[in-house]
Every structure is written in C-alpha cells, then in structure tokens.
Amino acid sequence: MPLPKRNIIWFRRDLRISDHPALLEAIQTSDEIIALFILDSKLIQHSGSKRLAYLAASLRALDESLNNKLHVMVGEQVEVLQELMLRYGATSVHISTEYEPYGARRDERVEAAGIPLVRTGSPYAVAPGRVVKASDATPYKVYTPFYRAWRVHGWRKPAAKPKTINAITPKDTDRNFPDWKLPQGLSITPAGEKAALARWKIFQKNGLNNYNEGRNLAGIDGTSKLSAHLKWGEIHPRTLLAELGEDKDHDTFRKEIAWREFYADVLFNNPHTEKEYYAPRFAQMRYDAPGEKFEAWKSGKTGYPFVDAAMRQIVQEGWMHNRTRMVVASFLVKDLHLEWQLGADFFMEHLVDFDVASNAHGWQWTAGSGTDASPYYRVFNPIEQGKRFDADGAYTRKYVPELAHLSAGTIHEPWLHPDGYTHGYSQPIVDHATERLESLARLHEIKADKPQDPRA
Numbered sequence: 001m002p003l004p005k006r007n008i009i010w011f012r013r014d015l016r017i018s019d020h021p022a023l024l025e026a027i028q029t030s031d032e033i034i035a036l037f038i039l040d041s042k043l044i045q046h047s048g049s050k051r052l053a054y055l056a057a058s059l060r061a062l063d064e065s066l067n068n069k070l071h072v073m074v075g076e077q078v079e080v081l082q083e084l085m086l087r088y089g090a091t092s093v094h095i096s097t098e099y100e101p102y103g104a105r106r107d108e109r110v111e112a113a114g115i116p117l118v119r120t121g122s123p124y125a126v127a128p129g130r131v132v133k134a135s136d137a138t139p140y141k142v143y144t145p146f147y148r149a150w151r152v153h154g155w156r157k158p159a160a161k162p163k164t165i166n167a168i169t170p171k172d173t174d175r176n177f178p179d180w181k182l183p184q185g186l187s188i189t190p191a192g193e194k195a196a197l198a199r200w201k202i203f204q205k206n207g208l209n210n211y212n213e214g215r216n217l218a219g220i221d222g223t224s225k226l227s228a229h230l231k232w233g234e235i236h237p238r239t240l241l242a243e244l245g246e247d248k249d250h251d252t253f254r255k256e257i258a259w260r261e262f263y264a265d266v267l268f269n270n271p272h273t274e275k276e277y278y279a280p281r282f283a284q285m286r287y288d289a290p291g292e293k294f295e296a297w298k299s300g301k302t303g304y305p306f307v308d309a310a311m312r313q314i315v316q317e318g319w320m321h322n323r324t325r326m327v328v329a330s331f332l333v334k335d336l337h338l339e340w341q342l343g344a345d346f347f348m349e350h351l352v353d354f355d356v357a358s359n360a361h362g363w364q365w366t367a368g369s370g371t372d373a374s375p376y377y378r379v380f381n382p383i384e385q386g387k388r389f390d391a392d393g394a395y396t397r398k399y400v401p402e403l404a405h406l407s408a409g410t411i412h413e414p415w416l417h418p419d420g421y422t423h424g425y426s427q428p429i430v431d432h433a434t435e436r437l438e439s440l441a442r443l444h445e446i447k448a449d450k451p452q453d454p455r456a
Contacts, residue, residue: 004031006090006168008081011037011070012103013123014096014233015062016193017165019158021121026094027162034088035167036071037062038080039178042102048349050318052180054191058232059177061192069167071174077106078113085115088168096233097122099129099264100356101271123230124261125155125237128268139269141371146265147258158238188318188352189228196229200240211249215256218310218321219394224253227353228319230260237261260358266371267357274360275341281446282369288337296429297332298346300399303428305412306386307331309399316399318352323389329366330380334439335430340367368443377443379436386412400425 007030009023015037017023026033037059044052063070073080081093097119098104111117122128131149132139140146182188189195203224207214214222229235237257244250267273277283296302300311310324320328325347332343340363347363348354364370368378390396393411397404402425403411414420421427 003089006030006032006034006088007118008034008036008084008088008090008093010081010093010095011035011062012095012098012233013231014121014236015058016196016234016236017062017065018161018193018197019236019239020096021159022094022096022119023165024159024162025118025120027165029092031166033165033167034071034084034090035066035069035165036073036080036084038077039072039074039176040077046348047354048318048351049180049183050186050188050350051352051354052178053182054188054228054318054352055232056178056180057191058234061194061234063177065193066165066167069165069169071170072176072178073174074176078110078115081110081115082113092116092118094118094120096120097127099124099127099268101267101274102356121159123233123236124264125241125257126150126153126261128261128265131265139265140262141266143259143262143371146262147255150258150261155238155241158236158242186316186318189225191228191232191234193234196226196235199225199229200235204243208253209247209249212252215252216323216389218306218324218390219392219398223322224256225319227355231353231355260355262371263357263361266361273364274356277369278361278364278371279369282367285446286337286442287339290338290342293336293429294332294338294342296426297328297336297343301426301429302331303426304331304382304386304432305396305400305403305414305425306390307382308426309390309396312399314347314350318350320351321395323385325362326366327380327382327385329363330378331382333367334379335382335432335435337435337439337442340364340369377440379439381436382432383412 007026009026014020014022059070059072071084084090093115095107095117098107099122107117131146131153140149203226207222207224210222214220226235226240230237240257241254244254266278270278297311300308300315302308306324307328310320310328313324314320329340329343332338333340344359344363347359351359361370365372386396391408393406393408396411402423403414405419405423406414406417410417410420414425415428
C-alpha cells in the first residue's frame with residue numbers, strides 16, 4: 001500500500017484558514033498536511049511584550065481552527081523543516097511568499113539548503129513588484145499614480161475556505177506554544193481570525209460609511225483597527241477589498257489598504273530603506289543626540305498633551321491612532337531634531353501591528369526623507385492637531401489624567417489655564433514655534449537649489 005502524500009504548510013504571517021491560497025494548495029496536492037509554525041528567535045528578540053503576547057494568543061486561535069493540530073516548533077528553520085520532512089515523508093513545504101528583507105533572505109536560505117518551497121499567494125492583494133509604470137516598467141516612487149495603477153492591475157477574489165483539513169496530529173513534544181503573558185495593567189486587541197472577522201463586521205456597520213471623516217478623529221472608534229490582524233495575516237486584504245463599494249468613504253479605506261501595499265512595494269525595490277534614508281541627502285542633515293528630551297518623548301512627558309496622549313497609548317495598548325502616529329513622528333524629528341530611526345525602533349518595540357515596510361516608510365514620509373514630492377516644509381503643529389482632531393479632549397483625557405479637569409477649550413494648552421499644572425503635568429520641553437524654524441533651517445542646509453521631483 002503506497003504511503004500517503006504529505007505536504008508541510010508553514011505558517012508565518014498568515015495565521016488563518018480562510019482566504020489562504022497556500023493552505024489550499026497544500027491540501028489539494030496531498031493526502032495529509034503537517035501544519036507548522038516555527039518560533040523565530042531573532043524576531044522574538046526584536047518584539048516587545050505586547051506583540052509577543054498577541055502572537056501567543058493568535059497561535060492558540062489558529063490551533064483551535066486546525067482542531068488542535070498545529071506543530072509549534074523551536075529551532076533553526078532549516079533544521080526543523082528537514083527533521084519534519086524526514087519524519088513524515090513530506091515532499092514539499094508550502095508557504096505564502098514574503099517580500100520584506102528578512103523574510104525573503106530566510107526563505108532563500110531554506111531553499112539553498114535543498115528544501116523545496118512552494119510559494120502560493122502573499123500577504124498582499126497585489127504582490128510587491130507587480131505594479132510598475134507602463135512607460136518603462138520601473139517601480140512607482142509616488143503613491144497617487146501607484147494607487148491608480150494598483151487599481152487597474154486588480155486582484156483575485158478571496159480564496160475559498162477549505163471544507164476539510166486533514167492534518168497530522170503532532171506529538172506532545174511538538175506543541176511548544178509560548179506562554180507570553182501581557183504585563184499587568186496593559187491591554188491589547190483580541191487576536192485570531194475570528195476576532196479579525198468580527199472586528200471587520202463591526203467596522204462595516206459602525207465606521208466604514210463615515211470613514212473619510214472619522215478616521216482622523218482620535219477620540220472616537222473611527223478606524224478599522226484591523227492593522228494587527230493584517231500584520232499577522234489573520235485576515236487578508238482581499239477579504240476586505242471584496243466588500244468595498246465605490247463611494248468616497250469606501251474608496252478612502254481602499255486607499256489606506258493601498259498605502260500598506262505601496263510601502264511594501266517601495267521596501268521590496270529599496271530594501272536598504274528599512275534602516276537607511278530613501279532620500280540619501282537627509283543622512284547629511286544636522287541631528288541632535290538622543291538624551292533627556294528623547295526619554296520625555298518615549299514616556300509621554302513632552303508637555304504637549306496630544307503628543308503625550310499618543311505616546312502613552314502606544315505603551316499601554318501596543319497601538320496608536322494613525323493621525324497621532326504622524327504627529328508624534330513629526331515632533332520627534334522636527335521639534336526634537338532626532339533621526340527617524342530612533343522613533344521607528346521605539347514603534348518596533350511597542351506596536352502589536354508592527355510592519356517593517358509601513359513603519360519605516362511611514363516614519364520617512366513624516367520625516368520628509370521618504371516617498372513624497374514636497375516634504376520639506378510639512379511640520380505638524382502638535383497644539384493645532386490636538387484642537388482639530390481631539391476637539392472635545394476625550395482622547396487626551398483618557399491617556400493624560402493629569403489634564404482630565406481641563407475643558408475642551410484649554411486641555412491642549414494647559415499653560416493658558418491657572419490650574420493647568422496642579423495635577424503634575426509636565427511643562428513643554430521645547431517651544432514648537434522656535435523648533436519649527438530651526439527644523440526648516442536645517443532642511444534648507446541640505447536642500448538643493450531646486451528639489452528633485454521623485455516622479456521624474
């Protein structure tokens with residue numbers, strides 16, 4: 001009697017069973033599959049406690065959807081895969097293609113060791129490298145034309161959920177689920193595919209049809225809060241795109257998905273920009289050394305309420321509202337004159353939804369060194385941003401209780417209220433107006449007589 005044909009499905013950033021082309025391919029080309037997740041010591045080392053706690057919960061959720069048949073292995077990837085292939089007689093390893101520098105290098109190393117990887121699908125609606133200019137087949141350097149071409153390119157419909165998954169039951173010694181606990185007093189969003197689908201339904205009902213306006217208001221539940229689910233592949237962007245219409249709010253949300261794919265494409269074509277400047281001349285700008293002001297920024301004690309609320313949110317929840325991500329990034333680079341990499345590394349430590357491409361290029365966009373045609377004079381005013389996007393002060397009061405007694409009219413400028421500092425709130429560590437001029441002066445030093453248009 002012939003031995004059953006077996007394939008390994010190696011989960012990485014695709015912790016779901018619905019809309020999962022690689023899983024379907026593994027099932028359709030075998031009699032039995034080995035469901036596998038390998039704990040990566042390097043990625044664990046660079047992940048903070050909140051992201052690790054989220055991953056642990058997500059793995060438990062994936063295991064439940066696989067009827068408790070997920071192998072969770074510890075070790076070097078090549079060695080783990082070789083051992084399992086030998087033990088089970090597996091002939092191939094099925095994966096979703098990864099494009100960021102670390103994942104791509106890892107997969108090349110696995111293949112170089114003689115392990116056959118079968119790539120099907122990716123974490124994106126349109127894989128990096130697919131959308132290029134019709135004129136010369138080069139990558140796009142500016143978002144808006146990328147978005148238009150991305151839409152023209154299009155994407156597949158969501159893949160079907162497998163009706164049955166005939167997975168091999170692991171040995172007890174192959175069930176190395178991590179016991180990463182969330183530190184006391186912190187909170188993170190629920191993990192797993194079911195939680196992702198539930199959140200999508202809530203957003204469709206309560207936020208999607210007002211997304212164009214609501215997404216900027218920090219004090220309301222106006223964003224999808226799907227970023228962590230997308231980062232870990234608990235839901236695929238195709239699943240979201242398939243249910244979007246053509247009205248303004250739906251298109252604005254579609255554009256946010258496209259930003260994620262644009263930054264993945266930029267990093268794929270410029271892998272050095274994970275840590276280095278996309279616009280090289282910005283490496284020559286005068287920056288200050290990190291010191292007490294950097295520590296104040298990290299701890300949410302800058303004396304600027306909207307900035308401090310956001311910085312405390314990321315530490316407490318592993319997530320930060322998109323509007324405030326731009327505000328705190330601008331404050332670090334242009335008010336404190338520190339390099340963007342310092343902030344990007346802090347985000348890497350704390351964000352549950354940390355995505356290397358979105359993080360690096362979101363920071364560079366705000367810093368003025370990234371993919372933008374006119375970044376030179378954009379300096380976010382932390383006071384006016386708070387007044388505009390947290391007009392009633394609800395967001396600031398939630399995370400900065402020292403200011404909870406102040407009204408909407410004074411909470412963003414506590415120095416104007418006689419009781420602004422009675423509860424121990426910090427004095428401003430810099431004067432924004434002064435540092436804005438200093439930032440522009442430093443930018444002028446490195447700016448060519450006529451800035452180059454990156455679309456050229």
